């Protein structure tokens with residue numbers, strides 16, 4: 557339920573970020589576009605005012621008209637201006653050297669007849685941007701001529717560049733917005749993880765309590781059954797056929813006893829007596845324990861002097877189960893290898909067997925309580941190992957050997973206390 561709520565919250569956060577970013581970007585793009593339109597309109601307005609003034613001046617028929625026109629075009633904003641007849645012959649140019657040269661303009665005549673003024677952005681030969689405004693001049697003698705005014709765009713484009721500078725601000729705002737969003741998302745995810753961990757540990761604690769009560773009851777009842785069975789067994793003559801039956805009962809009782817013992821160990825709340833623990837001696841101690849006497853040869857390759865910071869009794873139990881598991885799957889053949897070396901802040905212990913390895917479908921269930929493929933196993937060995945290894949700040953994994961058949965149980969433990 558909680559996880560569903562968190563997922564909804566995360567999706568909502570992501571959607572909010574996406575929508576707000578999209579709307580900010582859209583608004584900024586719109587702003588830039590309208591700034592450009594405004595700048596075009598401003599230039600067109602200036603050009604039109606200049607053109608009308610010039611037309612009025614020329615219509616006045618004044619002798620000094622050309623000089624006046626030249627003065628009008630002396631404005632800083634004008635790059636150049638010209639007047640040409642319908643054949644493209646330049647009658648007037650702000651650069652006097654170009655007067656009586658030819659303008660290369662197609663369909664000039666047709667355009668003059670249509671009588672429509674128009675403006676467009678161009679690039680000058682100098683590479684600078686400019687605004688070209690073409691205006692049909694109507695002269696008093698009824699002739700039409702082209703008045704072309706080319707304006708520098710930089711004064712009008714200041715609005716555009718201001719709008720473009722907005723992109724930096726927008727970029728920064730979006731960056732901050734997404735950074736905050738990602739931070740929130742991380743916090744949500746962390747919260748979710750903690751919540752799940754808490755739920756799981758609560759569940760485990762409950763199962764643990766139930767199991768512990770059940771196991772105690774079973775053990776007590778079993779104690780009486782065992783004692784009474786042993787007593788009858790002792791009283792029986794060795795030739796009595798019932799004695800064979802009783803030995804089966806006793807074996808069964810022992811099996812239940814070991815199961816209950818494992819259950820109690822698995823379900824109890826662990827406390828750890830963490831201390832620096834030399835790796836070589838603890839491995840040797842496990843190998844030399846009674847249950848491995850007469851087993852296949854166990855070969856060790858241990859980096860001298862390495863230590864872990866762990867609970868000795870628990871490490872002993874984990875290694876015991878790991879080695880037992882390995883020996884149980886090996887039938888003759890190669891020796892069992894135990895390797896240990898230091899890896900940065902960690903010590904890595906590997907129990908490498910030459911058994912059949914782990915089938916694909918087993919991999920995800922290996923550390924699940926009660927998962928076993930053995931007739932006499934409880935399936936608690938690896939589950940317990942995982943619980944305590946993680947409790948000591950380490951990691952445990954079981955996988956197929958990358959080079960030959962067989963499995964590797966890898967145990968990682970910290971060298972020093974966690975800060």
Ligand SMILES: Nc1ncnc2c1ncn2[C@@H]1O[C@H](COP(=O)(O)OP(=O)(O)OP(=O)(O)O)[C@@H](O)[C@H]1O
Nearest residue numbers: 881882913928929930933934935936937938939963
């Ligand atoms: N070295 C290995 N190679 C192949 N399979 C393994 C190996 N070690 C463990 N397994 C598989 O993982 C299962 C679980 O192991 P685990 O130690 O948890 O329980 P178990 O050995 O079956 O019983 P228990 O340890 O409680 O007596 C085993 O039954 C076995 O199928």
Ligand SMILES: [Mg+2]
Nearest residue numbers: 877881937938
């Ligand atoms: Mg085992």
